[in-house]
Amino acid sequence: MKISKESVYEKQGYRLHILPSKKYKTVSIVAKLKAPLKREGITERALLPNVLQKATNNHPNVRALQSALENLYGTGFSSDGTKKGENHVLSFRMEVVNEAYLTNQEPILEKAMQIFSDVLFNPKVEQGGFDEAIVNREKQTLEQKIKSIKDDKMSYANMRLIDHMCEDEPYALHVHGYLEDFPAINAESLYEYYQGMIDRDLLDVYIIGDIEEKEMEKLADQFFSRSRSENKDNHQDSVASGKRKVNEVIEKEDVNQGKLHIGYRTNIKFGDDDYFALQVFNGIFGGFPSSKLFMNVREKHSLAYYAASRFESHKGLLLVFSGVDPKDFDQAKSIILEQMEAMKSGDFSDAQVSESMEQVINQLQETMDHANGLIEVLYHQMLSGVSIPAKEIIENVRKVKKEDVIKVAEKIELDTVYFLTSQKGGEE
Known part of the structure; x- marks a missing residue:
């Protein structure tokens, strides 16, 4: 199996990974934000992917944002959060048609990356906080998700196994957050957490497709650079409680x-x-x-x-x-x-x-x-x-x-x- 070589560049506030490949007819862009797993802020972090992909300052509601993506030949966008060892990783993924295969010369990729950048760095903000209606709706959705884990007994048993097995280790933390945190989270406090995250988290951006490397590097710099971030890796190594009886x-x-x-x-x-x-x-x-x-x-x-x-x-x-x-x-x-x-x-x-x-x-x-x-x-x-x-x-x-x-x-x-x-x- 032949895979083109990955080029990695240390950039201003992010690390860029480019993989030119003629294998794919679309261009995939993935941004990953990583921080150590911590009890404090874990529920805010679980909420953020869903809040961010609902509205930006340039596309101030779900319909406007969805419509902008659909107008770019049905560009797909999704996000989620996962645990990778003792670290909490938020992933944002976009798949966009490769304009090289289109008859007109519209800059599809540039427009798509602008939307991607807006979702990450220019979310809809009003009076020092996110859109309150969006935050409340996403809190309800996440609340239902957390409660529904108990209904799926296999997932619930797995969660309880990890609770006991990794009791004093960050890995035991619930990646979807905790119900008791919800009352204290509002549009302003969530925005405050977001600002810290955007400045502190390690950001990796991957771009894969039939692309020209130098051109991609230029576009990525335009849309993913973070002037206030040194993009330090605060990786949290995996810890174990030490040998104990079964x-x-x-x-x-x-x-x-x-x-x-x-x-x-x-x-x-x-x-x-x-x-x-x-x-x-x-x-x-x-x-x-x-x-x-x-x-x-x-x-x-x-x-x-x-x-x-x-x-x-x-x-x-x-x-x-x-x-x-x-x-x-x-x-x-x-x-x-x-x-x-x-x-x-x-x-x-x-x-x-x-x-x-x-x-x-x-x-x-x-x-x-x-x-x-x-x-x-x-x-x-x-x-x-x-x-x-x-x-x-x-x-x-x-x-x-x-x-x-x-x-x-x-x-x-x-x-x-x-x-x-x-x-x-x-x-x-």
């Missing part, structure tokens, strides 16, 4: 299906030498339908409605999810823990290693086939301080041997067993 937590709710979620510490992060072997490990253990968890917990013993695992690249966590009948808790837990022991003792074949390796490579290629997926891979690398060309990523996965997977398994430590069960528990 924590088992059982909570009861009005549920029919129990949620058995188990958290492990992998002691491996993105950028580590054995990260590629961890990807293959996860495929064999619980990442794919042919995995040990799926075959043993669900298929062989019919104990789970689902059973799978995934890992968090920057925090070094491996999370197991399963939905089980409350009465089957002990048996399901034993079988899941047995699968980890089987991995540690090398109870899997070279054929399984090869199969998992191919599935991991397919997944990577699929991700990097899309501009936004490729940007995520590049941003992951930047966060970890390790730059690996796309081709080498695939080669490194392909080099993984059975003994590498066993070494990874030996590093993994059980941390927390969390079970969300019915009010009656496992009683019949």
Whole structure:
């Protein structure tokens, strides 16, 4: 898989990443604002992406802004916030038609970047604050989102697992914020938080498409430079509470299906030498339908409605999810823990290693086939301080041997067993 080389420029108040590629018919622009995860201001931060993309001073309401994007051949714009290890990243994404493929010579890209810049740096402000109606509406929407997590029992169980597992670590903070913060947030206080964020956060801008590099650099400088920011990286390294005994937590709710979620510490992060072997490990253990968890917990013993695992690249966590009948808790837990022991003792074949390796490579290629997926891979690398060309990523996965997977398994430590069960528990 050939991917053009990424050029990285340190600019005034931002870092610019340009990837010229003839593969894409559109131009993708992504801006990422990063700050350490902190309890203070986390709810404001969760609100901001939605408030910012509703109105700017030049397009003062939702309809005007939407109409301006639609007039640029249906330019798409979206935003969200996520945790990357112990850091809080807000992403703003735009996909715009490449004017090179249009018959008229309208400067579509320049107009689109002007709107993008307005969303980030020139939001609608009146009397020292954001538009009050927009803020109130977005507070209601976010409030509903936070409340609805409890209705999605799988998401809720995962959140509770992290609450217990990472109790004294920033990673336990809820990326959507907290209901108790809402009364104190208004149009003025949110704007005040925004101003600090725009000055302090590390800003990375990615531009990918069939573009001319020097021209893009000039346009980016016009629309993304921040005169008041030094664009310092205040990266917050991942912390762990230290070795402790395995924590088992059982909570009861009005549920029919129990949620058995188990958290492990992998002691491996993105950028580590054995990260590629961890990807293959996860495929064999619980990442794919042919995995040990799926075959043993669900298929062989019919104990789970689902059973799978995934890992968090920057925090070094491996999370197991399963939905089980409350009465089957002990048996399901034993079988899941047995699968980890089987991995540690090398109870899997070279054929399984090869199969998992191919599935991991397919997944990577699929991700990097899309501009936004490729940007995520590049941003992951930047966060970890390790730059690996796309081709080498695939080669490194392909080099993984059975003994590498066993070494990874030996590093993994059980941390927390969390079970969300019915009010009656496992009683019949």
